[in-house]
Amino acid sequence: MKSVFGLGAKSIVVLSLSVSLAGCGLPRSGPSKGEILAGSVEKMGSTYIVPVDERVARAASKSPELGFSREFITAGVVGSDVIHPGDTLSLTIWENVDDGLLAGKGVNATGLEQLQVDDEGFIFVPYAGRVRASGNTPETLRQAITDKLKDQTPDPQVTVARAAGDGATVSVLGNTGAQGVFPIERPTRTLSAMLARAGGVAVDPETAQITVTRHGRTGSVWLKDLYKNPNMDIALRGGDVILVEKDTRTFTALGATGAQARVDFDTPNLTALEAVAKVGGLNTHLADPKGLFIMRDESPAIAAAVLGQAGLKEPQRVAYVLDLTQPDGIFNARDFVIRDGDTIYVTEAPYVQWQKTLSVLTGTASSANAISSAAGG
Template sequence: MTEVSFSTHPGSMAGFRPRFLTSRVARVAILGAVLLVSACGLPRSGPTKGQIISGSVEKGGSTHIVHVDDRVNRAANYSPAYGFSSDFRAAGQVGADEVRPGDVLGLSIWENVDDGLLASMGQSSTQLQQLQVDSQGYIFVPYAGRIRAAGNSPDELRRIITQKLESQTPDPQVMVTRVAGDGATVSVMGKVNAQGVFPIERPTRTLSSMLSKAGGVSIEPEVAVVTVKRGNSSGKVWLRDLYSNARNDIALRPGDVILVEEDERSFTALGALGGQTKVPLGNDQINAIEAVAMVGGLSTTLADPKGVFVLRDEPQSVARAVLGRNDIYGNQRVAYVLDLTRPDGMFLARDFVIRDGDTVYVTEAPFVQWQKTLSAILTPVTQLGTADGAFR
């Protein structure tokens, strides 16, 4: 509806100017905005607290909603620790002088005659170099035959060869040396300064000494993880814990594979926080308060301190302890709820340990949606009022 007013000015044509009835237009605009908001919804950083809770097992969903208290903290604060099993720690050091298949030996043989069995004319000694121990552990020595070398030290092998030669040349003198330790080696790879295959020698019998032989790590020690693979078993340890605890400095065995890599454990931060990103955990234990602080804290204009969620898949044993039930099987989806407005809420969040793969999600406060709704409603009205003013 419009009012039409006519005005006549001297020297000009008569005209008319439409004037919108503001109150009626405002009612129409508000109704249209409400319909638009209800039809299209409002933008937000993720689901609301109510929407997450509506997906609980009790309401037909697949997620267990657990409100964190002291009992839950005790049950949920399980964190897989790095370290070596007793099998790794109990393994004795390899004798650096023990001959093994693949080793290369050097023999020096002196004979107490001018024209010996092995020595050349006019020579009293014979040098036999590059004798490789075969896959069955044997070497061949002229006039002594095929001799079992593996499992003996160089000194023990010297006595065996001497006994074999005594019946054929008077008073032989034998010296045995290990030229290379190819039969007792480990592979070192990953974030080290010198990758390669290294022999287990007297100075490199332990994990720390072998890493030093490989030039040390090429990444920050605080995030370096060392994995040792031995047959079908493996173990890993923080580099820092390797040097701080002598029990982690395990003895190496032939065939070990040592891998140094940067720790990749992380959690994801989403929602009404100072930042939304994937955050490395590092080698320290991080609690929920620290996790929130690492991404800038709660957004003061958006966050609902009653709606801090930690989402994770719990293994069966932990899920049973947290839920107090023995009738659940397999991994369970759990949404832990932290209410920071409770008197002990900050303490409970401080004691809640964040694990690898967790998602820390903070919902928006209810009034934020009201603000967005009002903004969506009032903006068209303001625009129409501006347009109305333009016609005046």
């Protein structure tokens, strides 16, 4: 009777704990592949599940490329010697007489300092009146002033000096060697030259992004593309604002990967294969190589191309799934480009939950034996 009671007690304990275990579930890193598929549009969910093949990888990998508009590219180089409103000039006028118009007796040279070009582009010179300076070079302005004075004093000689770029400056901000306002001079009339003048970039060149704002319009370019493509090395204009910043894009990795984290991009183009490698690859003890998901809110244009549904007007939730066990699986992962805000999720292999269940049940049986032994003792 005692052994029968012991067997029954153990059975009751194991059965009770098994039922309890089934009801509460086991710890895991996230939803299973089946649970994700159950939320598909086909099953009245809100997410499109799209297996990735060569066509899908190509269509889904289209992302806006950085670059300057035609308006920036076609702007010609500004001559560094052209005078602009706001420039400050200094004049020296020599007169070929002992008692001239401007110079005192015994002095034949007169200096006029800190002549600022007004908003309309003029300066005032005694006995010459208002003279247009803006749009002229120092040489053409010198000739214009000479012409106005030569009828009033014999053989006047004029020199014009300009504080280079006082009215043609750019602001350089962000991660550079030196931030500040810099004049557009002959050596610094292009974007790359001005960046060099500001001490270069102070972040990894692979992730350095350059943005130029001009009259309310902006354009951006990767630093490496600036040097690779001469068209991106645009001519500067007075008032331009140049911002240098590190790439701010990120993606999130979850599930059965080597690490679960929010990860910064370290290259302009990052593929799914590279992204998984950045977080330590797939967890060999947990990951299902058939369940690599890339989840994103896809733009209407790309969603239409991927899903084959014309006329989409709103962003669509799409879960792209990569099966790395397929012959082209790794190639497709290599060609699938990750975008800012993507979530990469790797599901656990089906056997993992069975393994956890068996492990817990084995522990439960051992506990039941201990309880039965205690009861029988």
